[in-house]
Amino acid sequence: MVTRLYTHPVYLEHLTPPGHPERPDRLRAIARALDDERFAALDRVLAPQAAPEAVLSAHPAAFLDKVRAAIPETGIAAVDADTSVSPKSWQAALTAVGAANAAVDDVFEGRADNVFVASRPPGHHAERRRAMGFCLFNNAAVAARHAQARHGAERVAIVDWDVHHGNGTQDIFWDDASVLYCSTHQMPLYPGTGAKDEVGAGNIVNAPLEPRTGSDLFREAMRTRILPALDDFRPDLVIVSAGFDAHHRDPLAEINLVEDDFDWATGQLMELSARHAKGRLVSLLEGGYDLHGLSASVSAHVERLMKG
DSSP: OOEEEEEOGGGGGOOOOTTOSSOTHHHHHHHHHHTSGGGTTOEEEEOOOOOGGGGGGTSOHHHHHHHHHHOOSSSOEESSSSOEEOTTHHHHHHHHHHHHHHHHHHHHHTSOSEEEEOOSSOOTTOBTTBOBTTBSSOHHHHHHHHHHHHHOOSOEEEEEOSSSOOHHHHHHTTTOTTEEEEEEEESSOTTOOOOTTOOTTTTEEEEEEOTTOBHHHHHHHIIIIIHHHHHHHOOSEEEEEEOOTTBTTOTTOOOBBOHHHHHHHHHHHHHHHHHHSTTOEEEEEOOOOSHHHHHHHHHHHHHHHHHO
16 A cells, blocks of 8 residues: 655745735644654645646636736735735645645555645635635645546545535535535634535535544444445545645634544545555645644544555
């Protein structure tokens, strides 16, 4: 079992205001955790930067130009109340896209069985025409389109267990039955989307969780809603929007998961991808804002990817 890890120092240069939860220390904490000898066999690769045109598979050119124009020469600029950019944010965002697309290439071309991408800024709140929620480009959506265009994938599944609903991914694929979007998330919570009756073209499966939900109800939602939908869909590729802010220590939400829940969910998706997608699974970092909870959960997730 070959598990590849993509990351890049430029991700640390995407700066946010003091006190902002989506901060460079998130990746430093993950890097320290993955330096443990348990992860010696990880295939570590420097993430490539995508060409700006790669983003156009999920976002229009006018949006790309708007993000580029928002990048300041110095300091930090606000895109919205939650989302900021700094001089290196353009390179960081394109390198997050580049890593996601390279990960798709790796699992289709046999260089890795599965891949974890430790990147920032995250992506799942980025709508087709709007950057928001700490996100600039929708990395998972671009990766899904890349799998279809370059590798002929007919059905791509995106599974999002971030505690916040991936409104951006839902927006991009709302009427596209070739991509299945499945999400567990706290509701009510930012961004306010993700109700069960939001079904798109029958390709959107939301499993909202009430505040203070713990392991049992999270796993029940996966078993009864998410996994059956994935089995029915029979994806050629599984992309995970892997946010770890449903951990009980996270300051931005009220779901009470532990590291073992992410281990379990990872194992379930690996079994499913083995049944339908020749094991092809790409995991992209989304949220997770308590450094201890984040690093411990990522460790559990990556260790399960490596064990198979």
